Amino acid sequence: MKIAVPVDDKRLESGICPSFGRTPYFLIFNTDTNEACFLDNSAAASQGGAGIKAAQAIVDAEVNTLLTPRCGENAEEVLSKAEVLIYKTISGTAQQNIDAYRAEQLLPLNEFHKGFHGHEK
Amino acid sequence: MVMKNNGIKIAVLSGKGGTGKTLISVNLASVAEKAVYIDCDVDEPNGHLFFKPKNVNSEKIAIKMPLVSEDLCNGCRKCVDFCKFNALAFIKNRPYVFEDVCHSCGACLLVCPEKALTEKEKIIGEIKNGISGNVTVNTGILKPGEESGVPIIKRLLENSKAGEDLLTIIDCPPGSNCVVMESIKDADYCVLAAEPTIFGVHNLNMVYELVKLFNKPYGVVLNKCLSGENPAEKFCIEKNIPILGRIMFENELGELNSDAKIASRESGKYKALFSSLLQSVVKEVRHEAAVNP
Structure with missing residues (x-):
């Protein structure tokens, strides 16, 4: 199965990007092969609807589980329709979060924020 | 000399709410011989509370949404x-x-x-128009939860073209975003309402930059003036912005306003104040038209 994580850098040791929709990259980790690849997030430059576009990229990459610190309502709608599970990250690197997820230490994310409508927070 | 104010469109705006846009707009329309008042603050229109218009007609405003078959x-x-x-x-x-x-x-x-895609209509709000003495009152109302009032403002301004030979006062939404840009697009002149505080200056600067960007002639009304230093006045002098008038911060006006009364219809003093303000604005517009035809 595939796990996606929004990351600041293209490294497994990268910190988690606080924004899902506007993260520069997604780490896609395949637990069957233990292979990691990085996806440029083209949604980062969107004027609006970044969360929807980023979620679309996750769905298109056939990801099963997303680990993210937070996520907007629209992105959540796309992900849940596509049956992608969402877990809340903890402090630490992307690798540490993947390990924590595999050790069943992460909790499902169940709070979703409204869009920022172009007002970056 | 009696100055004609026919056909002039004046937009009243400010960087934040509560600076006196509606006070100024409602009173400018009231002191004109005949005027059209347009409330473009579609998130919370309040001009109608003062005008209490009669013979009100309402029109629903819808936008198109794609529908997948x-x-x-x-x-x-x-x-x-x-x-x-x-x-x-x-x-x-x-x-x-x-x-x-x-x-x-x-x-x-x-x-x-x-x-496979067609369009369905989605109602996002309505516009209402009625009469209050010498003023035709047009109000835009956005349904709570809807994203953008721009389609309502577009329709309000389109409808007002019928009254193009009259003085038109456009009461804008607060701030400097899309809905404000839509509201001032066709205005001949922009009146910026300013408060005498540092915060007020920050917000004044936002709309000042907006009207410059739109190449609109503009001037400031200093509202809530107190004795002592007025940071907004200082800002206007520094930037060479015309000061069109001053409204004092006084109980009498506050009381009239909180009773939803139109100051210039209740008191000779305020009638004189706003008539002179209207004259200043019209003079500026005529001057602008002569210099930049």
């Missing part, structure tokens, strides 16, 4: 990939529309090779 859609995804606003997502072989992100541009209908 699952029978016709072949899952080619062209609409999803084309949408500039990311308002469509493609999940399990079918497109989903996110109505709060959609800008009703209709592009998805054009790119669909199967004609």
